[in-house]
Amino acid sequence: MATPGAAIGIRARGVRRVFPGAVTALDGVDLDVAPGELVAVLGPSGCGKSTLLRLLAGLDRPDGGTLELEGAAEPGALACVFQDAHLLPWRSVVANVALPLELARVARPERLRRARAAVEEVGLADAALRYPAELSGGMRMRVSLARAVVTRPRLLLLDEPFAALDEITRQRLDDQLRALHADRAMTVVFVTHSIAEAAYLADRALVLSSRPARVVVEHTLDLPRERTSRLRAEARFARELGVLMQGLERSGA
Ligand SMILES: Nc1ncnc2c1ncn2[C@@H]1O[C@H](COP(=O)(O)OP(=O)(O)OP(=O)(O)O)[C@@H](O)[C@H]1O
Numbered sequence: 001m002a003t004p005g006a007a008i009g010i011r012a013r014g015v016r017r018v019f020p021g022a023v024t025a026l027d028g029v030d031l032d033v034a035p036g037e038l039v040a041v042l043g044p045s046g047c048g049k050s051t052l053l054r055l056l057a058g059l060d061r062p063d064g065g066t067l068e069l070e071g072a073a074e075p076g077a078l079a080c081v082f083q084d085a086h087l088l089p090w091r092s093v094v095a096n097v098a099l100p101l102e103l104a105r106v107a108r109p110e111r112l113r114r115a116r117a118a119v120e121e122v123g124l125a126d127a128a129l130r131y132p133a134e135l136s137g138g139m140r141m142r143v144s145l146a147r148a149v150v151t152r153p154r155l156l157l158l159d160e161p162f163a164a165l166d167e168i169t170r171q172r173l174d175d176q177l178r179a180l181h182a183d184r185a186m187t188v189v190f191v192t193h194s195i196a197e198a199a200y201l202a203d204r205a206l207v208l209s210s211r212p213a214r215v216v217v218e219h220t221l222d223l224p225r226e227r228t229s230r231l232r233a234e235a236r237f238a239r240e241l242g243v244l245m246q247g248l249e250r251s252g253a
């Protein structure tokens, strides 16, 4: 049994997903993610990254192999963030963030307190009463992040969440996500196209092959736990980018 409140570990063996029309998206995916790890998933366009994330989220089922996520079926254990922030336009920032707590029937004073704390954590305290139309793309994504973590999920799955943002905003959000992860017992799986983002964010990066996807490279990043923007200009960061680039080239990208 998983410990209540503990981060969720993932174990996949030989996972396969075939879509109608004989499109094999995943075949033979073996994957281990330790509880509390922050893992980035890279891979060529169309290789099956989103398919894998949807399986992990329980939004879809594998056609073969085994997928074990201990304790993920418990309410609120799992949260997802997608490229689109998907905010409700008629609700303020804080009311958007409070939504998962409302659905979980948390009493109003408690949910407002928790939603405000999450909004503050992503640096949006001053915008708490604004509406989505009044926010920048980066701010909207921070609301989406706050809404995802407000239930204290033990597994957070993100599918290219910051891909549409400018570089500086994206780097700030990378820092924010690392800070959220550091403060919580939470496993994070992050799909990205960006080698630099994977290297900066993750403890470990996985590279998937072109379709059908399997894990072809696993690389633990040889970088300090504390990541700051200065690191991006250092030689050791460039070395890690090189390793991931080579992995991606080998994957058939
Ligand atoms: N619901 C579906 N029905 C049929 N085919 C699908 C479905 N979902 C995905 N596919 C196919 O599975 C393959 C993998 O798709 P997926 O979206 O997982 O790739 P991806 O790695 O996330 O791509 P991208 O980098 O563009 O986001 C593609 O060939 C896609 O067309």
Ligand SMILES: [Mg+2]
Binding pocket: 049, 050, 051, 159
């Ligand atoms: Mg995708």
